[in-house]
Amino acid sequence: xxxxxxxxxxxRRDEIADAALRAFRRKGFQAASMAEIIAESxxxxxxxxxxxxxxxxxxxxxxxxxxxxxxxxxxxxxxxxPMPAPPTLPRTLLTAxxxxxxxxxxxxxxxxxxxxxxxxxxxxxxxVHRMRATLGGYVSQWHQRTxxxxxxxxxxLGVEQGALFVxxxxxxxxxxxxxxxxxGEAYLAAQEKYLPR
Numbered sequence: 545x546x547x548x549x550x551x552x553x554x555x556r557r558d559e560i561a562d563a564a565l566r567a568f569r570r571k572g573f574q575a576a577s578m579a580e581i582i583a584e585s586x587x588x589x590x591x592x593x594x595x596x597x598x599x600x601x602x603x604x605x606x607x608x609x610x611x612x613x614x615x616x617x618x619x620x621x622x623x624x625x626p627m628p629a630p631p632t633l634p635r636t637l638l639t640a641x642x643x644x645x646x647x648x649x650x651x652x653x654x655x656x657x658x659x660x661x662x663x664x665x666x667x668x669x670x671x672v673h674r675m676r677a678t679l680g681g682y683v684s685q686w687h688q689r690t691x692x693x694x695x696x697x698x699x700x701l702g703v704e705q706g707a708l709f710v711x712x713x714x715x716x717x718x719x720x721x722x723x724x725x726x727x728g729e730a731y732l733a734a735q736e737k738y739l740p741r
Contacts, residue, residue: 557595560585561609564602569646573603573653604667607654610644611671615678627686630705631739633679634712635732641713648720672710680706705740712739 563585567576578599582592596602614637621628621636628636645651658665684702687693693701712735719726 553595556587556591557605560587560592560595561602561606563587565606565644568603568606568650572650573657578602600661600663603654603657604663607664607667607671610641611674613644614640615674618678618682622682622685625689627682627689629741630679630683630686630709631736631741633682633709634716634735634739637713638716638728638732648717651717652721675710675713676703676706678706679709682706683709701740708739 560581564576564581567581567584570576571580576599578589578592581599581602582589585592596605617636617640618633621633641651642648654664655668658668680699680702682702683705684695684698687698687701688695716728716731719731720728
């Protein structure tokens with residue numbers, strides 16, 4: 545039997561994760577069953593379970609992939625000259641996230657899963673810490689480049705403001721998922737107007 549390469553395994557995991565995300569978009573994290581994910585992928589149950597021992601592991605991997613892509617996009621923005629002002633970051637993150645997920649309620653469901661599932665809770669906490677660090681680093685770099693702020697002061701601003709930008713994204717997701725007359729455009733415009741620069 546030929547040896548399975550790491551590239552092949554990674555490609556198969558990508559295929560499974562993409563199928564799972566399609567199923568999650570349709571039914572939500574809780575309602576989508578492993579049987580539906582298996583059917584969506586077109587692979588055998590053995591092929592799926594060979595890569596993901598449980599639906600929880602698959603949920604965690606799919607969510608981590610989405611977050612990794614968003615962090616990479618912020619890091620890419622930090623290479624631009626001039627850098628976009630930090631208050632534009634919530635819109636950038638949310639636009640991409642909603643494109644991938646289809647609806648904000650899917651992210652809210654994931655956070656809800658974290659209340660009872662330790663693996664999902666660990667992922668959610670890790671995401672918050674990583675996003676704070678990434679956004680804080682961006683804010684620090686922006687202040688240094690745009691205002692000539694000394695690095696130590698810019699880093700302190702980044703720590704403070706990174707948490708605000710994460711909260712702005714979370715606030716959008718919660719309200720968009722739960723409030724029928726939520727005006728997402730007005731919310732983002734207000735963030736861009738009032739969040740610190």
